[in-house]
Amino acid sequence: MNTASTPRTRQARESVVIRFAGDSGDGMQVTGSRFTVETALAGNDLTTFPDFPAEIRAPAGTTYGVSAFQIQFGARDVMTPGDAVDVLVAMNPAALKVDLTDLRRGGTILVDTGAFTERNLTKAGFPANPLEDGSLAAYQLLTFDITRLTTEAVKPFGLSSREAHRCRNMWALGLMLWMYGRDRQATIDWLRRKFADRPELAQANVAAVNAGHAFGETAEMSEHLVGYTVPSAPAEPGRYRTVSGTEALAWGLIAGMRAAGLEKMIFAGYPITPASLLLHTLANLKPYGVVTFQAEDEIAAIGAAIGAAYSGALGVTSSSGPGMALKTEMLGLAIATELPLVVINSQRAGPSTGMPTKAEQSDLFQAVHGRNADAPLAVIAAATAVDCFAVAIEAVRIATTYMTPVIVLSDAYLAHAAEPWRLPEVTALPRFPVRFRTDPAGFHPFLRDPVTLARAWAVPGTPGLEHRIGGLEKDYDTGHISYDPDNHARMTRTRAAKIAGIANGIPPQRVALGDDHGAVAVVGWGSTYGAIHRAVSEARDDGGDVSHIHLRYLNPFPRNLGELLSRFARILVPEMNHGQLVQLLRAEYLVPAEGLSKVEGKPFKVSEIVQAIESTLRRG
Amino acid sequence: MTVTTITDAELTPKDYASDQEVRWCPGCGDYAILKAVQKALAELGAPRERTVFVSGIGCAARFPYYLSTYGFHTIHGRAPAIATGIKLANPALDVWVVTGDGDGLSIGGNHMLHVLRRNVDLQIILFNNEIYGLTKGQYSPTSRRGTHSPSTPQGSIEAPVSPCAFALGAGARFVARAVDTQQPAVVALLKRAHAHRGASFVEVFQNCVVFNDGVFDHFTSKDVAGDAQLHVEHGKPLLFGPNRERGLRLKPGTVALEVVPVGPGGVPPGDILVHDETNRALAQLLVALEPPAFPVALGVLYCNPATSYEADVSAQARAAGFSGEPADLGALLRREGTWTVAE
Numbered sequence: 001m002n003t004a005s006t007p008r009t010r011q012a013r014e015s016v017v018i019r020f021a022g023d024s025g026d027g028m029q030v031t032g033s034r035f036t037v038e039t040a041l042a043g044n045d046l047t048t049f050p051d052f053p054a055e056i057r058a059p060a061g062t063t064y065g066v067s068a069f070q071i072q073f074g075a076r077d078v079m080t081p082g083d084a085v086d087v088l089v090a091m092n093p094a095a096l097k098v099d100l101t102d103l104r105r106g107g108t109i110l111v112d113t114g115a116f117t118e119r120n121l122t123k124a125g126f127p128a129n130p131l132e133d134g135s136l137a138a139y140q141l142l143t144f145d146i147t148r149l150t151t152e153a154v155k156p157f158g159l160s161s162r163e164a165h166r167c168r169n170m171w172a173l174g175l176m177l178w179m180y181g182r183d184r185q186a187t188i189d190w191l192r193r194k195f196a197d198r199p200e201l202a203q204a205n206v207a208a209v210n211a212g213h214a215f216g217e218t219a220e221m222s223e224h225l226v227g228y229t230v231p232s233a234p235a236e237p238g239r240y241r242t243v244s245g246t247e248a249l250a251w252g253l254i255a256g257m258r259a260a261g262l263e264k265m266i267f268a269g270y271p272i273t274p275a276s277l278l279l280h281t282l283a284n285l286k287p288y289g290v291v292t293f294q295a296e297d298e299i300a301a302i303g304a305a306i307g308a309a310y311s312g313a314l315g316v317t318s319s320s321g322p323g324m325a326l327k328t329e330m331l332g333l334a335i336a337t338e339l340p341l342v343v344i345n346s347q348r349a350g351p352s353t354g355m356p357t358k359a360e361q362s363d364l365f366q367a368v369h370g371r372n373a374d375a376p377l378a379v380i381a382a383a384t385a386v387d388c389f390a391v392a393i394e395a396v397r398i399a400t401t402y403m404t405p406v407i408v409l410s411d412a413y414l415a416h417a418a419e420p421w422r423l424p425e426v427t428a429l430p431r432f433p434v435r436f437r438t439d440p441a442g443f444h445p446f447l448r449d450p451v452t453l454a455r456a457w458a459v460p461g462t463p464g465l466e467h468r469i470g471g472l473e474k475d476y477d478t479g480h481i482s483y484d485p486d487n488h489a490r491m492t493r494t495r496a497a498k499i500a501g502i503a504n505g506i507p508p509q510r511v512a513l514g515d516d517h518g519a520v521a522v523v524g525w526g527s528t529y530g531a532i533h534r535a536v537s538e539a540r541d542d543g544g545d546v547s548h549i550h551l552r553y554l555n556p557f558p559r560n561l562g563e564l565l566s567r568f569a570r571i572l573v574p575e576m577n578h579g580q581l582v583q584l585l586r587a588e589y590l591v592p593a594e595g596l597s598k599v600e601g602k603p604f605k606v607s608e609i610v611q612a613i614e615s616t617l618r619r620g
Numbered sequence: 621m622t623v624t625t626i627t628d629a630e631l632t633p634k635d636y637a638s639d640q641e642v643r644w645c646p647g648c649g650d651y652a653i654l655k656a657v658q659k660a661l662a663e664l665g666a667p668r669e670r671t672v673f674v675s676g677i678g679c680a681a682r683f684p685y686y687l688s689t690y691g692f693h694t695i696h697g698r699a700p701a702i703a704t705g706i707k708l709a710n711p712a713l714d715v716w717v718v719t720g721d722g723d724g725l726s727i728g729g730n731h732m733l734h735v736l737r738r739n740v741d742l743q744i745i746l747f748n749n750e751i752y753g754l755t756k757g758q759y760s761p762t763s764r765r766g767t768h769s770p771s772t773p774q775g776s777i778e779a780p781v782s783p784c785a786f787a788l789g790a791g792a793r794f795v796a797r798a799v800d801t802q803q804p805a806v807v808a809l810l811k812r813a814h815a816h817r818g819a820s821f822v823e824v825f826q827n828c829v830v831f832n833d834g835v836f837d838h839f840t841s842k843d844v845a846g847d848a849q850l851h852v853e854h855g856k857p858l859l860f861g862p863n864r865e866r867g868l869r870l871k872p873g874t875v876a877l878e879v880v881p882v883g884p885g886g887v888p889p890g891d892i893l894v895h896d897e898t899n900r901a902l903a904q905l906l907v908a909l910e911p912p913a914f915p916v917a918l919g920v921l922y923c924n925p926a927t928s929y930e931a932d933v934s935a936q937a938r939a940a941g942f943s944g945e946p947a948d949l950g951a952l953l954r955r956e957g958t959w960t961v962a963e
Contacts, residue, residue, distance in 0.1 A: 041959050186957065216639050241958040254949055263946070266708050285939035286949035291708055291933060296734035300701035303694070303731075307674075307705025309694060311713065315705065423958070426950035460690040460706070460713050463669040468638070468685050471677075472694025480640065481685065 010181060010227040015074025017082030018176065020169075021099040022091030024053055024067040025062050025168035028168040029441045031089075032069025033418075034173055034190065039073045040242045040420050043232025046073035047530060049081030050416040051601065054273065054356045061123040066098045075231040079530030081417070083605040087179075089172055091115060091146075093124035107243055108140045110175070112168060114147025127248040127422070142225055144215070146171050153211035154204035163201065167208040174212025181229050206399040219299045236422055243421040245385040245414035249344060252392025254288045255426070256342075257314045259393060260400045261433035265310030267316045268301040273356040274412040275320045275346040298326035302343065306330060309339040310469075312436060312459035314396060318344040320412075321363050322353065328371055331405055335375045335495065337469045338446075338455045340399035342392075347411040358601025359413035361526050362577035367407040368555045368584065374492050374547040376499040379555040383491050383529035388414060391552065393430060400434045402502055405455040409554070411576075413584070413603055414527045440464030444479035452505075453498035500556050509558035514540060514547030517567035520616050523593070524574055525551040525581055528604055531573055535609035562589040572596055572616050574609050631665060633658035638688045647828035649800035650679060653747060654686055656803050657716075661689075661808035667694065671714045674703040676723040678746040679754050680826075683718040697728025700735035703742050704929075714814075717744040721762040722752050725781055729761070737791035739818040741928040743810070746783050747800075749828040750835050757831035769831075784921060787821040788900065794820035795903060795922040799840050800827060805851070805918065812920055818928040828943040839916045850915040852906065854923075857892040860915045868894035868914075877905050879914060897923040906953045 018035070029050055036048050049070040058065025072082035077613045082376045084104035090096040092115040103109065111131065121129055130136055131143055150171040154164045177184055188206050195202035219225055243251075257265045267290060269279040283292040295301035302317040309315030319327060324345050367379045384392040388410065395406045437443065437456035443465040447456045458465040467479065475482035476490050505606045511521075512529075513516045513536050524532040525570035529550050530542075536548040549564065551557070565571055565585065571593040573582040582595035596612045598604050636658040644650045661671065671689035675681035677696035682689025690713075699934045701719045707715050715720040717735075724732050724746045735742065751769070752758040759769040762783065766775040787795045794816040796809045806824060813820035825836045834841075839848035846862035858868040859882065869891050871878040880887045896902060903922035909915060941947065 037957055041957075043959070043961070052906035081780055235961045237961050237963045239954065239958050239960050241953070241956075251949070251953060254952075258946065258949065264709060268704055268705065285952075286937045287942045288949065289942065289946045289950065291937065293704070293933075295701065295704075295710060296730055299698060300704070300731055300734070303698045303701030304705030304708065304873055306694075307692075307702035307707075308709040309705075310702070311706045311709035313709035315709075329695055332696070337692075422961075423953050426948075426953075459710075460672045461710060466668050466688055466690050468640075468687075468693065470684070470691075472693065 010229045013228045013230050014076060015072060015078060016087065016180070016228065016230055017070065017072045017085050018087045018089065019068055019070040019085045019099055019102065020089045020172070021066055021068040021095035022169070023094065024055065024058055024065045025060060025093045026067070028069050028091070031169040031173045032071060034187045035176055035182075035243060036071055036418055037186050037190075038177055038184070039071065039180070039525060040240070040296060040557040041186055042182055043235070044073040044075065044230055045078040045233035045235070046071055046242075047078050047081050048416075048418045049413065051602070052357055061092060061094055061120045063094045063098050063124055066095050068095070068099055073230060074235050078591060079534045080603070080606055083607050087176075089176065091168065091172065093120045093126055095128075096130065097124045097126065103139060105138050106140065107583055108142060109136060110142045110144070110172070112146035112172070113143045114145045114563045143616070149211060149215065150208050153207050157200045157204040157207070159200065159204055164204070167204050170205045170208035170210040174209040175216050177209070178213040179227055181227060184213060236421070238422045240420050240422055242418045243385055243389070243415060244418040245382065245388045245410055246277045246281055246416070248337060248385055248388035248421070249278055249382075249392050249408075249410065250285065252389040253282070253314070253316055253342065253396065254285065254290065255389070255429050256396025257289065259430050259432055260314065260396055262312070262314045263289055264280030264308075264313040265290045265316060266305060266313050267291070268295050268304035268308070270295050270298045270301045270323060271316045272298070272320050272323045274415045275318045275323070275344070277415055278318050278344065278346070288579060298323040299330060301483065302327040302330040302341075305341055305590060306334050306339055309334070309341050310337070310459070312457070314342070315340070316342045316344070318346070320346050320348045320356070321350045321366070324363060324366060331377065332371050332375050333369075333375065333471050334405040335377055336471050336473075338403045339455070339618065340403055340406075340407065341405040342395045342399050343405055344408045344410060346415045347409060349599070355601045359411040359603060360576050360599060360601065361409070361411060361528070362580065362599070363409065364525075364554065364577065364580040364584070367409055372498065376496050377404055377555070378406040378499060378502055379409065380406065380524040380552055381554055382414055383526060383550055383552065385414060385417050385419050387529075388419075394552075397430065397432045398502055400457075401432060401505070402452050402498055403457060404499060409526055411527050416529070436462070437465060438462055443467075444468050446474050446476065446479040448494075453494060453501060501606065503553070503556040503559045506553055506558060508560040509549065509551065509564055511564075512548040512550045513537060516547070516564060519545035519568070519620075520549055520570045520572055520613060521547050521549050521568035521579070522563060522572045522574065522609070522613060523549045523551065523565070523585065525554060528574055528576065531604040531606050531609055534606045535613060538606065538610050539613045539617070546613055546617065551581070554584075557588065562591070565591050565593075570594065570616050570619070572612060574598070574604055574612065576604070631662050633662045636668065636688050638686055640685050642686050643682065644679060647829040648679070649749065649828070650683070650747065652800045652803060653745070653824055653826060654683065654805065656806035657745075657810060658687070659803070660807045660814070663807065664811060664814055666714060669919045670712065672706060673715070673716045673718060674699045674706065676719040676728055677722040677754070678723045678752070680718050680720040681723060697723050697726070698731060699723070700728065700731040700742070704735060704738070706742050707740055707742065707930045708933060711741070711934060715742050717742050719744065719746050721746065721748045721750060721760045721783065725783060725786065726761045728730060732786070732788045736787055736819050736821060738929040739791070739926060740806050741817055741930060742819050743813045743820060744821050745810070746823050747826040749826045749832055750780075751828050751832035753828050753831055756759060756816070783823045784821070785904070786796040788904055788907060788922060792821045792922070793818050793924050793926055794920070795907070796821070796920045797825075797907075797918050799825045799836070799918065801840070809920065811912045812923070817925055817931075819864050822962060828918055839911050848911045848915050850909070850917045852895045852917055852918065854895055854897040854898075854914060857889065857894050859892060869893055877909065877914070897921065900924065
């Protein structure tokens with residue numbers, strides 16, 4: 001076939017999954033992020049999944065140094081990064097080796113032949129060059145010497161060969177933008193801003209993007225190099241942007257602080273993957289009343305947040321599993337002193353150091369029960385990147401309304417994943433202004449609101465309310481230290497009742513998809529939302545009697561949850577852990593819930609949940 | 621708005637006492653320190669509503685319950701972290717940290733290091749009794765080698781840490797030392813510490829009558845105090861002895877101190893070092909002095925102020941654009957990369 005004379009018409013696709021993969025120094029996260037922005041601006045719905053190693057710069061060319069960024073985008077509602085990859089961009093042999101497993105048969109591979117050197121092939125463990133030995137026959141192979149093409153494109157700007165080499169990702173981005181008919185302007189503007197101090201780098205990177213794009217426009221060497229159109233997805237009218245879970249959390253915390261009428265947020269953290277991103281994000285938001293404090297350790301971080309809460313600010317700390325373990329004793333202090341506190345846990349695979357950059361949901365038990373003594377607190381979880389905004393506001397509401405620590409469970413996936421967000425009107429956000437105690441008449445620090453059981457928030461600086469609090473048990477009626485046995489029993493019951501009573505102020509549990517009764521309820525929490533929702537939707541399309549229930553409130557549960565679950569014959573609980581929510585549900589409601597575990601450091605695929613649903617339905 | 625507070629009237633030490641019964645062992649050095657703190661607060665006219673005492677765990681940590689100010693009895697070793705949060709949230713508060721040798725230098729050693737190097741504007745009083753009292757007498761990080769205790773029946777084999785040397789090493793910019801029973805000296809040091817902007821570190825040698833009674837007698841008992849104590853004063857020669865007949869000078873040819881007689885038969889007064897509390901090298905020499913060869917140095921050993929942490933935090937917030945009026949959240953969300961889906 002003479003492709004040269006074939007008109008280059010674009011083919012239509014409803015949705016596409018692309019994975020950009022390369023060495024951890026190849027800039028794959030940046031490439032994916034820029035492709036995401038241009039795709040969002042083109043009006044597609046999308047979900048992204050950055051997947052990178054813990055090593056900052058693992059030895060170049062090795063399989064454990066591969067960094068990847070996956071995006072699914074489409075003309076319909078996109079809820080997951082996609083089960084199978086349609087297009088794999090592999091910048092070196094190691095990336096091909098690691099990421100080929102998720103490419104669908106018949107999928108497209110774009111490789112930089114310039115990186116397929118003998119040395120790199122050996123490092124990746126290829127006995128022969130896979131581009132030449134026929135082992136990739138099941139795929140459509142696009143092989144270009146991106147290294148050479150990039151070097152030529154940036155030659156006029158006088159970069160070092162190392163700097164020129166680092167523009168390869170922008171060339172690949174340019175080609176992919178062409179392939180899906182995307183604009184380049186936002187990326188060009190972004191490059192000019194990013195390299196404002198190094199105009200030659202800005203020019204070179206822009207030239208690389210343009211060269212990749214022009215290559216697609218003019219190349220005539222392969223029938224596989226086809227342009228596609230992916231029509232925009234139907235969306236509610238409004239102003240949109242893409243948002244990552246981390247950004248949504250940061251902005252949600254500020255919105256929560258405003259909603260509570262507080263002037264200052266003290267956010268105290270200690271560097272830990274993957275939670276540090278929230279510290280970095282908030283460190284740039286000082287004009288909004290945010291003070292960030294990088295403490296000497298995890299304990300000091302939560303300590304400073306508690307001190308801030310004691311003084312009438314919004315106290316927030318954030319960490320991941322191992323850091324959460326260190327904060328445990330301080331959580332007990334916040335519970336005993338009944339101070340408002342927001343604690344965000346970006347969960348990662350464990351135990352111990354585990355797999356720091358990989359997502360897991362295995363800190364649920366730790367959040368709900370992981371403290372010495374009877375030490376209840378509130379636990380809520382975010383389902384999507386966008387949901388992080390509302391969950392952060394809700395965490396502030398619960399913390400300040402009930403004078404309690406609240407643990408927000410996010411995870412390594414949500415921290416990085418991005419999706420389009422229809423921006424809320426700030427004036428329409430909830431309001432729940434706190435009332436500090438100022439009246440000395442009859443005051444003691446453990447005076448309680450009769451409805452919420454919250455104690456009075458009396459902050460230093462208030463004349464006439466000088467008082468002492470601490471970790472020692474306090475007398476219910478005076479707030480003084482007490483070792484009285486009956487009083488301790490009463491205070492223990494009161495602390496439990498206060499947390500249980502949060503259920504009175506939250507909405508009843510709804511069904512996210514399907515009927516409120518039936519054969520199977522798939523019950524999830526956290527970042528599995530998209531995969532479960534799509535799986536249930538597919539199973540229902542096939543006639544399955546199945547519903548999706550997704551929990552935001554994990555302690556306490558919504559009041560109607562037990563009754564709702566009892567209306568289903570079977571309950572399937574997919575979790576990225578060895579079975580934690582499933583045990584909590586069984587313990588709380590004596591229901592025959594069954595678990596579906598995935599502990600591979602990767603999100604569920606839709607197909608994995610569909611299979612489990614089908615198997616559950618078959619058992620009747 | 622005018623807030624009328626009790627500070628308008630003259631406050632006495634009693635006004636700083638809470639209604640709680642003090643529960644330390646009879647004869648405990650903590651009583652003397654409590655009295656000194658109440659006296660210092662009264663002399664400072666400290667507004668009770670703006671004064672916060674934060675403590676960790678241990679005998680000393682009960683301190684906040686016995687004061688009529690705001691108080692936070694936190695957890696073991698962590699008072700500096702909580703005090704830092706308090707100060708960040710409200711820099712106008714006057715925050716004191718009360719800790720001990722175990723609380724501040726063992727379980728909380730890390731926090732002590734960092735609160736000092738950050739220079740958070742706090743007064744930190746470390747009660748050093750060289751023993752764990754509340755847990756019934758185990759050796760502490762300041763216990764001397766050979767200390768017999770329930771956990772060291774053959775005597776401790778660990779080298780002790782010197783609190784003031786630790787503080788200087790951590791970068792503290794105010795370091796002072798006193799003996800619990802010398803109330804006027806303690807009150808004076810607390811007032812100096814209070815005047816100092818930034819972290820001020822005050823070690824008080826505190827006698828534990830039950831588990832370590834008399835551990836400081838070799839320099840605190842009346843018969844030896846004159847020879848074994850050096851009370852330093854900025855700008856004054858480093859003289860000691862019952863009749864101030866001995867002094868410290870730099871041993872010629874080395875960087876070490878030596879004790880020399882002064883006056884007739886001794887060295888001329890001009891040879892004696894003059895205390896310069898801004899001199900860190902001198903402070904490091906002074907904190908290391910130990911009987912019997914040297915006296916124990918007491919008073920303000922080092923004072924060299926710099927901007928405090930929370931002041932720098934506020935300055936950075938202003939530089940970043942925080943004006944006191946919170947910035948527009950809606951504008952932040954719409955700052956870049958937005959698109960519109962039309963009706």
